[in-house]
Amino acid sequence: MRNATVGALAYEFLFEVYRKMDHDRKSGFIQSLPDQNGTQREAFYHEAMGHWEWIGGVLGQVGVLKALQQPPPPPWARPTSMPRNDFSYPVMTLAECGVADFSNFETFDNYCVAMFSFEYLxxxxxxxxxxxxxxxxxxxxxxxxxxxDDIFRIEGTDRVRFDQARYEEKVMTRWRGRLDNRNIRPKSSA
Known part of the structure; x- marks a missing residue:
């Protein structure tokens, strides 16, 4: 069994976050919101879309994204008791993420959560x-x-296929069987 590292997947997720933020900036949809210290930061907004929520969740759990203060809800929104965390910001560049030490997160369960997030994306x-x-x-x-990672079949320098059957066998078997906590956790609490 060959697995990509959680660190390599985190890099891909951060690449996606920056790609989306760049798209939002060009489209005029990027927002700046205050962080925990009141400093304005350009926001990654996951838009309540699962494929961005999951990668944002992984990045938050490994310390690459931090939550921003939520803007007030629109007047038409109904009150909710559910805490929201729709906006966050990257605390590192891609270059910093590429050399960051994620070894404390390198477990098979964390890999399964990260690969589930990648498959969703x-x-x-x-x-x-x-x-x-x-x-x-x-x-x-x-x-x-x-x-x-043996979930991918490389068919050339410009063709990579995601092997859904291998993904089901390797990741989803664990996901459905013994993965009750579907969060990225440091080894000490895994």
């Missing part, structure tokens, strides 16, 4: 037949993730 942007859209992945995806 991938399924949203997937090309026909399970092809990974390499135009959306980072330049290091092929070497850092695809070539190191």
């Amino acid at each position: 991938h399924s949203h942007f997937m090309s026909a037949g399970g092809l990974v859209d390499l135009a959306l992945r980072s330049p290091s995806f092929l070497n850092s993730v695809a070539s190191r």
